[in-house]
Amino acid sequence: MERILHTPRGELIPVASYARTSQDGRQRDGRGVTRQHRLNDRTAAQHGCIVVATYTDNACSASQGDDRRPAFEHLLADLHRGHAFTFGSLRGVVAAADDRLYRRPEDLIRFLAALTANPGRVYVDRDGLRDPYSKEGILAAATSLQEAVSEGRMRSRRLQDWHWSRAMDGLPHSGPRPFGWLEDRRTLHPVESDLMRSAIADRIAGKAVREVAREWVGRGITGTRGGRPTPQTVTQILTSPRVCGFRSNRGELMTDPVTGDPLVGVWEIIVTPAQWSAVCATFSAGSLYMHRGPLSPRLTERRSGPKYLAAGFLRCGAETAAGGECAQPMSGSRTTRSRKSPFNYVCAGGRGCGRCAISGPLVDDAIERLLFPEGETGPIRMPESIRRRWKSGEMGFEDKRRVIASVFTSVVIRRGRKGHADWDYARVVPQWKWADRVQLPQRGT
Template structure:
């Protein structure tokens, strides 16, 4: 007979609360996910359960397969493991609606496999407990998936039609204002538009986007979303058809049916069409706005992925002259050293450019944090994970998932000039669920 679920001292089944919103509020206060967790706690108590761990994906969609949901992946990893690192056993999941968890068949399969990885788990919905091991429970979950897929397609079609209609009327994008224009998206921004015009002339004359990005950073220029300029964003800005007044939709230049010429938008142009064509000709197809679409990744014939285990996790910890730390993500790149064949570097175009560290040193420090040996450590991973990691059996992506389940990121302290020894203390971890880990340490 299958064992019964774990229960707390009050006789309640411990469950995990998952919350997700596709968009945050305009104030960026994460109110939607907070409300979902509040409802989940009430729903759990109404059905004999108690929330012992929370997982939150704020402003993250679940319809497209290229959207990352770190908290959802973390939840699945903990369900397979059978417990959260500091919260103890997890014997179920509660959510305000099925579509918060999954909107795609792949995610539904992954979730059900993780939920049923151990016996006697429960799924808690607004209507009560659902047995995920029975045919009825699976059919109910599949029915909700079918409804979510149909709703997602219908919503996507309505949004696409709305944007296309606006484009055909020559109206600007409804997203945050483009760089170079005021909030009305029609009137030129005196300073930004002049920067764009000079950048186009600089590129046509043979200049590099790195030079433009560094100049903009030195001038204190930031993007309309607050980001620091880099060569890729500058390229996207100056190759967007809007700079010469043309209107595009979903990476396609729209044609006026009456004139059979490119559709002209209802906003002021920065340069004439001839200059836009000339600057686009200086880039390869994979860099052009028209081949990428707004906010889309580069098209290179394959999906880009990290090359090094700690890529995307390490941030520059160098102190800035104006106060604070750089905080820029550090990219990985090859070096000429045998001891350190690759390094993580803070690029000067995006960050301060004053911090670099050996790649193997970072990964050795991460391994020491994950598997502290006989001494005390923040976490204690299962022994099979340690054996597979240290024996070399664990695959690259699985190592990254293990890192992601434990750490939020790592802050890299600058090294000392002339030092040839490896200093593992330069790698400062920022733990996931740091508040719970600290509480557990204090209780111990």
């Protein structure tokens, strides 16, 4: 262990700080990962190290095999490469706890392989420096993995049992209030409940759900999280068993174990069970509330996902009346007005200001220019293998989005000027994930 406790000439050991949370709070302020990075800075300083690069996966689970953790993948790539772009070598990693980095054996193996790709590396946590090459270091990592797996299973089982018990008691779901009820989740919302009652009656009479959604938008109605009503969300609202008092859990209608009758909740109802059954009968099975969501049975192997490369990364940069930025997500939308721009990214009205739109191909091209600048003079330098695959067309859509997610926290779109038809790349303003990287100082300076 002594061979990794000292560096030449008393220099600090340059390490990467990794932070991850499974969920972000309602404020979406990233407070959890910020706290972890602060702890990592203190831990590094206590053990003769200094953080030269930060890697953040906010609201990303590490327990499931299909989860995406772009910052973790970027960290592994940098460790294999031996440096964090142009800011010097990486000689270790610091994390608040082992389970922030890995919760699956596959991830532990990949992390250790990347960390030990070069000699003299260290792993730092609140207990101190760990030698990842030694038998003791590997055993400690395996032990922490076993504890994390056991803890995760136990926590998941307790949570499932808690939700099931609440469902059997007829108590409402936890989380954000359901549309149509007040914050107590029992008392009807005077406006939203009337809208739902009328919409259910209209739908049974043959009205298109698309028209219902359009009317709600026209009246300025938003979801409980501020989203704009769409035909899909309206369908889920109208076909939820809650509207007639029935209780569901994990995609299944709860029934009395003795009588087999549906369990009735403790909240006020909007329509009768007969009306709920009637409105459900007007939709196909794949549209119903009970057939949607991550825990519900899928009718097809296809998964919905982004259709446009920058979807989910763009934020509206239009100025608000209060002097700030709109900052709402911008979505892709097809258009037939221009051959040069067959689709645009727009800030939708209702959720956002609705006053900012930009050519989709312009944004996609601008992002490619930022990732792969001419002469490699930009703030980052992507590996040549990624550049080649991207430029040659070998890289798929999802892989490209993972590359974008590993480099940008978001991309702000400034408003254009009327009468200027030329593409203005300055409207695309990147928010780099690596903007907080610092030069490595020497001890005593």
